[in-house]
Amino acid sequence: MFLTYLRRELAGRRRQTLIVAIGMALAIALVMIVNALSGGVRDAQASVLESVYGVGTDITVTQAPTGPGEGGPGGGRFEFGAEDGETDDAEGSTTVSDSRLTTGMGTATFDDTALDTALSTEGVADAAAALSLSNTTFSGELPDFSQLQGGGGAPGEAGAEAPPTGGADGAGGSAFDVDSFTVLGIDPAASALGPLSSAAVTEGRGLEAADAGADVALLDSAYATTAELAVGDTIDVGGTTMEIVGLVTADTADASTGANVYLPLDTAQALAGLEGQVSTVYVQAASSTDITAVQASLEEALPEATVNTQEDLASSVSGSLSSASTLVSSLGLWLSVAVLAAAFLIAVLFTVSGVTRRTREFGTLKAIGWSNRRVVGQVAGESLVQGLIGGALGIVIGLVGIGAITLIQPTLSGSAGSVQAFGGGEAPAAAAEAADRMGLTGDGGPFAAATTTSDIVLTAPVTVSVVLVAVGLAVLGGLVAGAIGGWRASRLRPAEALRSVA
Amino acid sequence: MSAPSTTSITLPTPADPATPKGTAMYTLDKVGKTYRQSSRIVTALKDVSLTIPAGQMVAIQGPTGGGKSTLLQMLGALDRPTSGDVRLGDDVLSKLPDRKLAKLRAKEIGFVFQGFNLIPTLTAQENVETALEPQGVPAEERRRRASDALAQVGLAERAGHVPSELSGGQQQRVAIARALVKEPDVLLADEPTGNLDEQTRDEIMDLLEGLWRDRGLTLVIVTHDSAVAKRAERRLRIAGGSVQEI
Incomplete structure (x- = not known):
């Protein structure tokens, strides 16, 4: 009887059923799409972060860089070694070529005992350390500065009118190239954690435990192509020639790995004069539920360090991916809430108006012995089924919308600070964004070391949770409308209900 | 589409009426009912004391607003008196909780509305089946009993039609079948022929009277129509909240 009555009622007032179902369907479809997009953006962010931090890193430990003037290795001043150049007296020029390996801007190093501290912290499954560096090679011609200084003087003074000579153009000018690439010193024995865990060796071999202290290097395949280098070639890092033993490519399509060149950690430390120093410790928690506790323990054990979780790091992803993330999380969320609230309101209003319209019907049912519970159950059942029809329709519309997004394949650009840029909290993220805005991402310029840019195809994954959310909302919408409508029906006194008709 | 004649209807006698004929089915003792309408109090019933024996056919007449429907609602356990007691057999309706009143209505009282x-x-x-739903009658039995009830009122062949496809008389027959399918002791009819033409009115009254006679029902009919009232064993007039025998 319940089902027959329910079916006949819903079929008998098709227009109302359809309006409520469509309202509910649109709201649920929107929630599904926003939810799926949110998942896609999360995946994209994780993908960008993986290219920097590797797979499995839950927490990174870095140290905030010291401010200007506070010293520390690799400060902001760049010495290109003009005094070491060869001077050609005949031409009045100095030819210089110098390669320096230093910590990048915004990067600080700290004692590698932090790795042992991390490994001994409760809840830590694994940890690995890395040293992030920047190699800058300066080569070119400079004017003979001593000549310039000797002939210099204020305008109008004797000798001040002698034109400068020497240099690349013979008139006191300079011509030089600055070649910069990022270098990451990694533990050659620990490939399961850290930046290379999300990369694959596509040519040659990877670093092995036996490579510790050896002058060997791995190159990011994209960088190798740009620099026209191949396995078996050599590369000058900090004035030392390294043999290229392999090329690595990020697992994620269109993403580059976290650095251009990878060296054994101790080799990198020795070349940079930073023995016993690291810039990042990658930590993997034993359980995803322990991450917050492990973060707190690490912050306590390493009070000087900056301890970030993946969630903290996600906020440092910039570019159009960041815009998409903001759009989905703010506009998408609120739009979903607003549409959902409107759909629920429509369902409630229609249900209440239906109860009012059916006052005589419910009064009659009560008069012939139907209990309040049975009448409320009937109203709630009708609303619930209406909600479920809306839910089913919403899932179809939502899947079509998600399918359309998958078909369009929007590409987003995500920039994440590399290992050098992270660790300083807000400032490096800002630096990364600034670099992105300035178009300095990639391999050129001083900010190059601070960002890794990836083009990510945005997906909208349909997960069980997305479908469950849709079904849950449909049930909730039906129950809310049914509960309010049922409450109204339960308050009808049979005598009054019948009298209102008389 | 003409309404079937009541002469062809067979009316089985119900087995053992719950209340033997002649004993009091209803006992009203100084029943009063007042309503609050905005700021004024309206008296619908004033110290009504009345006994309706089981198996009696009673007609209640009176002017509009005189308290006829209010009295019927008291008898039907749809409302509680402001003062006094309404007894149905041994049950004091005014003291029963809503849940028990609903059960009583489901089992013992049948309603027919204008x-x-x-x-x-x-x-x-x-x-018709909706009347058996509260009693938890199994679906198969429910269907059989509803079909039988429709056959008894001469509408077996119209069982699959919705009300909008039936004439007024046919709709009232369905309502009567719904009221009787649960085999109640009491049938309360509020202006059952008020919306019907003269011929259909007579057919419906023939049906009700036949059912009353054959089933030993206690039948209480509220009506404006003297032709209907004249068929009753007993006639009451209610005006200004007070009841008088006619």
């Missing part, structure tokens, strides 16, 4: 009050989306058969 406007038929059928569920518009349900067929005649399903409308």
